[in-house]
Amino acid sequence: MLIKKSPEVPYSEITKKTDYLSRRSFLTAAGIAGAGLAASKVLPEMLSPELAFASTKLNFKKSDLSTHGEDITPEKDTTTYNNFYEFGTDKDDPSKNAGKFRTSPWSVSIEGLCDKPQKLDVDSVVKLSSNGLEERVYRMRCVEGWSMIIPWIGIPLSAVIKAAQPKPKAKYVAFETIWDPKQMPGQQRQVLDWPYVEGLRMDEAMNQLTILAVGMYGESLPNQDGAPIRLVVPWKYGFKGIKSIVKIKFVEKEPPTTWNRMAPEEYGFYSNVNPNVDHPRWSQATERRIGEFRRRKTLMFNGYADFVASMYNGMDLKKYY
Amino acid sequence: MTQKKIVALKVITWLACLEPVFLLLYKYLTHDLTANPIEFITDTTGEATLVLLLVTLAITPARKFTGLNWLIRFRRLTGLFAFFYIVLHFSTYLGLDIQFDWHQVSVDLTKRPFIIVGFIAFLLMIPLAVTSTSWAIRKMGGRNWNLLHKLIYVSAVLGIIHFWWKVKADHTEPATYGTILAILLLARVGLWVKSRMKRPPTRKPQAALAGD
Numbered sequence: 001m002l003i004k005k006s007p008e009v010p011y012s013e014i015t016k017k018t019d020y021l022s023r024r025s026f027l028t029a030a031g032i033a034g035a036g037l038a039a040s041k042v043l044p045e046m047l048s049p050e051l052a053f054a055s056t057k058l059n060f061k062k063s064d065l066s067t068h069g070e071d072i073t074p075e076k077d078t079t080t081y082n083n084f085y086e087f088g089t090d091k092d093d094p095s096k097n098a099g100k101f102r103t104s105p106w107s108v109s110i111e112g113l114c115d116k117p118q119k120l121d122v123d124s125v126v127k128l129s130s131n132g133l134e135e136r137v138y139r140m141r142c143v144e145g146w147s148m149i150i151p152w153i154g155i156p157l158s159a160v161i162k163a164a165q166p167k168p169k170a171k172y173v174a175f176e177t178i179w180d181p182k183q184m185p186g187q188q189r190q191v192l193d194w195p196y197v198e199g200l201r202m203d204e205a206m207n208q209l210t211i212l213a214v215g216m217y218g219e220s221l222p223n224q225d226g227a228p229i230r231l232v233v234p235w236k237y238g239f240k241g242i243k244s245i246v247k248i249k250f251v252e253k254e255p256p257t258t259w260n261r262m263a264p265e266e267y268g269f270y271s272n273v274n275p276n277v278d279h280p281r282w283s284q285a286t287e288r289r290i291g292e293f294r295r296r297k298t299l300m301f302n303g304y305a306d307f308v309a310s311m312y313n314g315m316d317l318k319k320y321y
Numbered sequence: 322m323t324q325k326k327i328v329a330l331k332v333i334t335w336l337a338c339l340e341p342v343f344l345l346l347y348k349y350l351t352h353d354l355t356a357n358p359i360e361f362i363t364d365t366t367g368e369a370t371l372v373l374l375l376v377t378l379a380i381t382p383a384r385k386f387t388g389l390n391w392l393i394r395f396r397r398l399t400g401l402f403a404f405f406y407i408v409l410h411f412s413t414y415l416g417l418d419i420q421f422d423w424h425q426v427s428v429d430l431t432k433r434p435f436i437i438v439g440f441i442a443f444l445l446m447i448p449l450a451v452t453s454t455s456w457a458i459r460k461m462g463g464r465n466w467n468l469l470h471k472l473i474y475v476s477a478v479l480g481i482i483h484f485w486w487k488v489k490a491d492h493t494e495p496a497t498y499g500t501i502l503a504i505l506l507l508a509r510v511g512l513w514v515k516s517r518m519k520r521p522p523t524r525k526p527q528a529a530l531a532g533d
Contacts, residue, residue, distance in 0.1 A: 080356060081355060081356030189491075
């Protein structure tokens with residue numbers, strides 16, 4: 001296994017200053033309210049800093065690149081209906097099994113064909129964007145034929161790539177999820193070839209729509225949605241959005257991707273949302289928007305053709321599905 | 322087994338067989354049919370069909386191995402409930418999922434192997450349900466009736482294949498059901514071999530031999 005333990009980080013660097021402050025003010029308030037309440041409410045929070053992190057409110061700006069005019073999917077649905085096989089293959093497994101997943105400390109290794117390889121915690125990754133955190137409301141189309149509208153909070157992946165300064169030879173970006181079967185019960189069975197890996201062509205990775213998300217609905221990501229940091233590529237099927245990322249690597253050749261290795265005739269490297277190219281076992285022409293009764297037509301590139309279609313000019317999308 | 326006990330057991334069996342319906346109703350009333358209710362209903366009714374098919378197929382071996390002959394009186398009940406759930410399963414697909422999009426039906430029934438085998442499994446169960454009455458058994462004669470009802474094996478095998486092909490990566494559940502089905506079929510082979518060994522080999526009557 002290539003994954004190395006991240007170096008020990010001083011506790012003060014892990015816990016956000018805002019968390020400290022809010023905890024202190026809460027302690028004061030609780031002291032007034034009564035010692036009993038303080039013990040019951042504050043102690044669990046102090047004993048498990050990652051839980052405090054899990055509910056962090058985020059400061060962000062709304063992005064012009066958000067999708068408008070469609071109802072945002074209720075948070076209850078986006079946090080209980082998940083494909084995150086590391087925590088089990090049923091849709092409700094991740095929300096049941098990911099609660100104790102430790103997302104701090106966390107280290108993302110940015111490496112490969114670049115001039116500035118680095119290992120960063122999530123806050124430092126976020127700081128690579130001069131714009132700070134932004135909210136991007138995107139459609140999310142699952143390869144299974146359902147979709148959601150999710151208000152992600154994150155930064156453009158391009159900011160991270162620019163900071164790493166990839167060499168000209170770097171043509172693709174490869175991503176890797178954490179491999180930690182002790183914490184991820186789904187990894188204890190060989191359902192997929194762990195760890196989960198994904199990849200993008202450099203121009204796709206640099207596209208302004210591609211983001212690394214650290215939150216949604218105004219708060220940091222729930223564990224079952226890929227905490228602490230995940231990829232969101234809104235014109236591709238949802239499984240391209242690799243979760244709980246620990247490695248971002250610049251490579252020369254098209255990197256392997258988990259679902260493609262699993263069933264190459266069903267899941268291609270590109271996996272762009274395309275109503276004209278069916279999954280061998282089911283149609284991709286329509287989708288069920290979570291919360292709606294009637295199916296709706298699936299849009300080419302999930303409705304983001306204006307932003308991304310030019311990247312695929314001249315490519316046979318039936319061949320490069 | 323007294324008649325009273327049989328009635329009590331039948332009531333329990335009815336309730337057990339209706340459990341998936343109760344579950345769906347309860348979840349509907351408490352707004353808990355997951356984020357994707359149609360998928361949940363489809364999966365629940367499909368799984369109920371498979372479970373009840375396996376229960377139905379377990380009754381004969383269970384009866385022969387234990388000698389509890391009254392078990393046979395529950396086979397029609399569980400078999401018909403299996404049919405009840407496959408009707409719900411198919412109706413959910415047709416009415417709720419694709420909402421009577423006949424073009425989609427024609428595509429699915431020509432291009433999607435997992436839907437094709439599921440549909441055949443459903444079709445094969447129709448004559449079994451129709452001929453499930455005592456009247457039909459009398460009318461057809463036990464031999465013909467038994468032969469026709471062998472179709473349940475085909476439906477069960479196709480049902481497992483349907484489930485297997487539908488799954489994306491984790492085949493644990495269809496594999497589990499498939500294993501149970503294999504055991505139930507092997508049990509039949511075992512019973513058949515046992516009955517052959519017990520019975521003296523069939524010979525022509527002595528008189529006929531003497532006349533040769």
